[in-house]
Amino acid sequence: MNFSLAKQAVASVFHRLGRSQSSSYSTWTYPTTVNSTTPQFIVTPNNGFLPHSDPLERLPDDFHHLESLLQKMPLQIKTDSGSYKEGLLSEGNFGETLVKELPVYDVANITDSALLMALFRDYTFAASAYLLEPCDLGNRISGNFGIGRDHLPASIAVPLVKIANKIGAKPFMEYAQSYALYNYRRKDKSKPVTYDNLELIRQFSGLPSESGFILVHVDMVAKTKGVVEHVIGSLNAVAVNDRLNFNKHLRELVTVMKEINGCMEKMWKRSSPSDYLKFRTFILGTKNQMSIFPKGVEYRGTDLDGPQFFRGESGANDSIIPTIDNFLELTKKMPKNEMTNILKDFRSYRPLDHSNWLKWVEDSASELGIEKYAKLSTDSLQLYIMLLDEVRDFRTRHWNFAKEYIIKRTAYPTATGGSPMASWLPNQLYAVLRMLQDKSLVYRMMMEKEDPKLDEFVTKEYYNKISDQLQSLRKDMLSMEDIYGRYRK
Ligand code: HEM
DSSP states (O other): OOOHHHHHHHHHHHHHHHHOOOOSSSOOOOOSOOOOOOOOOOTTTBBBBBBSOOOOOOOOOHHHHHHHHHHHHSSSEEEEEOOOOOOOOTTTTTTHHOOOOOOOOOTTOOOOOHHHHHHHHHHHHHHHHHHHHHHHHHHHHHOOOOOOOOOOOOOHHHHHHHHHHHHHOOOSIIIIISSSTTSEEEESSTTTTGGGGGGEEEOOOOOOOHHHHHHHHHHHTTTHHHHHHHHHHHHHHHHHHOOOHHHHHHHHHHHHHHHHHHHHHHHHHHHGGGGGGHHGGGGGSSOOOTTTOOOOOOOSSSSOOOBBOOOOOOOOOOOOHHHHHHHOOGGGOOOHHHHHHHHHTTTSSOOOOHHHHHHHHHHHHHHTTTTHHHSSHHHHHHHHHHHHHHHHHHHHHHHHHIIIIIIITTTOOOOOOOOOOTTTTHHHHHHHHHHHIIIIIIIIHHHHTTTTOOSSSSSSHHHHHHHHHHHHHHHHHOOOOOOOSOOOO
């Protein structure tokens, strides 16, 4: 593995300043060349949190039965003429067909990382469709999920567990390595990864809204090259006390987060709120879903001991917000409660290098004291607040999504990732709002307003806006008691 250019840059700055580097801080390193065994998900400023190469679209002929099952699987399938026909899930025939048609493929000798990732994606799609097919039918017929299948047959479980072990994942559908970030193809390979140039590889429903839902995530994550580049740049700048460079990278981070939030806003149009529950059933997990999987799931033919429980696919396993939380040292200020424990548990449901990255950002920001460093300069502090405001903006919009796409339409109390609908998202939004109200942030800047360098961002109106938002979140949280009857402060 080669050292990154960033590392060289830091070394040269140290040299120029005649300083020695802080004893344990070392910059993020990543491979500059890849080969067939390099993991698909490596965090670099070239690809951000997306895989370094486009996802493998089709399985080779050796896996013909799995490929064919997944092609026949969705609730509805678009034909070449543009009309729709019913797929296996539509009448609840997927599980039975899978048991008849799918052999136990041997995956022991596979080392090619793209094939391993495509197989992981495809076996996890098959697993979730198999386990949740009865719940989807039940939900469509009576509005109740009922009980999911309690086991995975050996034809899914055996290869899935082997592949999961090889790539260091849990043997269950995941946000990055299955449903979202390894599930897109570029229509025109000469053009970049942007929403209009993307199509899905796999889906459960065949609805345009499922495609829109997934591809908005991909579109946002395609912008994370800038997040990675400027988080590394900011940390390196603090390590050598280079204020100008620190501010420059902070400003870039604010810009890229604004672009990401702009892409997120398009969700409203690209995926209809009234369609969401039509495909959401298939991305539920098996952990904390006691009414659906009261006894967990048995992985037949494997050495996994007893019934298994895993969190489901969720944007909570995306790395954008956890990166900024860690970078701004917000994570350590989250309340010490069960909700925050869930936030931390989600960190393990992602590619290994995403977890390593998050830990590196958290440790480095803490060791270098990013918040303290930002507070030493009015310019830096303003940029720090502006970045924090982008996290507020993200979590505010996101809470509005949760209310409109889910809470308004179902009283089922648990999200796909296994967190409580009523209280988990508000826990983090509340924490961010409270931080902005901290006397050492916006309030302090308001008091220093005479400084001509300050722009119009940190005003009394802004401070009042945060107070109003806190009030309205408190109201939301009270109304959750009516919906779920189990909200706890
Ligand atoms: C219709 C749109 C969306 C809905 C209904 C939705 C729903 C949810 C829910 C219910 C959770 C709670 C965790 C769990 O599953 O147990 C969650 C968490 C999360 N989702 Fe989404 N989501 C949507 C779009 C997005 C998008 C586009 C992103 C972008 C990456 C995203 C990123 C996140 C993050 C970062 C969390 C953790 C929140 C935090 O740390 O406060 N979500 N989502």
